[in-house]
Amino acid sequence: MVDYLGGLAIIGRQLKNLPGTTPVNWPTVIYSEEIVREGFGIADPKIPLSARVELIEALSATGLKRISVGAFVSPRYVPQMAVFEELLRSFRPVPGVSYLTFAHTAKARKIAAQFSPPLTVEDELCTLFVDICDVHQRRNVNRSIEQAMQAWPETIADAKARGITQARVAIYSAWGSNFLGKFSQEYRLSMLARQIDLLRAAGLEVAEIGLHDSQSWCLPHEMEQDLQEIKRRWPQVRQFHLHMHDARGMALPSLYAALRTLDASDTVLVDGTLGGLGGGQYCGNGMASGMVATEDFLHMLEGMGIPTGVDMDKLVECVWLLERLLGVTAFGHVSKAGPRPQAGAFYDPNLPAVESLKAARHFKHGPAAYEGEGYSPWKLPITGPWFQGTDPRRNS
Numbered sequence: 001m002v003d004y005l006g007g008l009a010i011i012g013r014q015l016k017n018l019p020g021t022t023p024v025n026w027p028t029v030i031y032s033e034e035i036v037r038e039g040f041g042i043a044d045p046k047i048p049l050s051a052r053v054e055l056i057e058a059l060s061a062t063g064l065k066r067i068s069v070g071a072f073v074s075p076r077y078v079p080q081m082a083v084f085e086e087l088l089r090s091f092r093p094v095p096g097v098s099y100l101t102f103a104h105t106a107k108a109r110k111i112a113a114q115f116s117p118p119l120t121v122e123d124e125l126c127t128l129f130v131d132i133c134d135v136h137q138r139r140n141v142n143r144s145i146e147q148a149m150q151a152w153p154e155t156i157a158d159a160k161a162r163g164i165t166q167a168r169v170a171i172y173s174a175w176g177s178n179f180l181g182k183f184s185q186e187y188r189l190s191m192l193a194r195q196i197d198l199l200r201a202a203g204l205e206v207a208e209i210g211l212h213d214s215q216s217w218c219l220p221h222e223m224e225q226d227l228q229e230i231k232r233r234w235p236q237v238r239q240f241h242l243h244m245h246d247a248r249g250m251a252l253p254s255l256y257a258a259l260r261t262l263d264a265s266d267t268v269l270v271d272g273t274l275g276g277l278g279g280g281q282y283c284g285n286g287m288a289s290g291m292v293a294t295e296d297f298l299h300m301l302e303g304m305g306i307p308t309g310v311d312m313d314k315l316v317e318c319v320w321l322l323e324r325l326l327g328v329t330a331f332g333h334v335s336k337a338g339p340r341p342q343a344g345a346f347y348d349p350n351l352p353a354v355e356s357l358k359a360a361r362h363f364k365h366g367p368a369a370y371e372g373e374g375y376s377p378w379k380l381p382i383t384g385p386w387f388q389g390t391d392p393r394r395n396s
Helices: 049-059 084-088 105-113 134-141 147-148 152-161 185-201 220-233 253-262 294-303 312-326 362-369
Strands: 011-013 025-033 065-072 100-101 125-129 166-172 206-213 239-243 266-274
Touching: 025 253, 025 294, 049 065, 049 084, 049 312, 065 084, 125 134, 125 147, 125 152, 134 147, 147 152, 147 220, 147 362, 152 185, 166 185, 166 239, 185 206, 185 220, 206 220, 220 239, 220 253, 239 253, 253 294, 266 294
Parallel strands: 025 065, 025 266, 065 100, 125 166, 166 206, 206 239, 239 266
Antiparallel strands: 011 025
């Protein structure tokens, strides 16, 4: 068993003393790559197994420490997972990387144990969760909210019988529903309270609270307000899980708001996907729902002074591999424009005019990226003392 909150795959906590920044005590950030489950889980089921294997092995070489590789679910609801057990027998695991599955039932946990390794089976917590949109709850798992809650006492009794002392709670579609509209903070927190009160009455310690934006309704100020109120109501809880879909482009700013609201005494597990691809079949947005893009989120962390241990160059190559395997264009930005160039690798001031996405890949491919399409309208080369590093406006 592995406890992910005990130090596994921690990205970082402290902001470095960067010029022009105010020191901030960031929470400990743990990142989980979900593309194989979220992305391939909504892609064409006919995509060969070898494509998933190739991507998993490429991701394993980037420095990512947590990779979700699928789920034990009925192929009736998610036909893309019909080959999941075969996948687990096919890829080559890399030491130090945790390969994870969404084991949400006792049956799934039992099967997961049979495939460990390569799967990492983390320390089990008693887990309660519910989609607070009754329509999405029914569409996604074929049970109403009431039916889901009726199963909680049995889940708790089973956990206690096996000696489990800690628990986690979560709500899905936390901020709103494409079928029912916006949800209030009062409703959100009441659905968390029902779980927490039940667990505490049974003598279980609630160690983690999860907020899942299944239908892409969160806005940054709501994330900030909710986390502030959660920390006020349940100050003993210091571990949070944020699963942010991105149909409306608010996942990254909402996550930044979370990082600003939490502090060094907190730990936050963030889920995202390579290229921002993925989504749910039953929310009404399909692949357009996406998730926060791994390369964009980790690039933001690095820029904020939070080291990730991930090779961004290799990560960008993984995005391009993903696009080839799925035959789609990724939603993320860093894979298209490149990371912010650093000293010694700034763009050539006499770079030709760059127009296409192909040409923009010069940040990695050099002049070959714009060969045949780049043009230079300037009569004289662009020169200046700042190109020799003498510009006082330039930060190191």
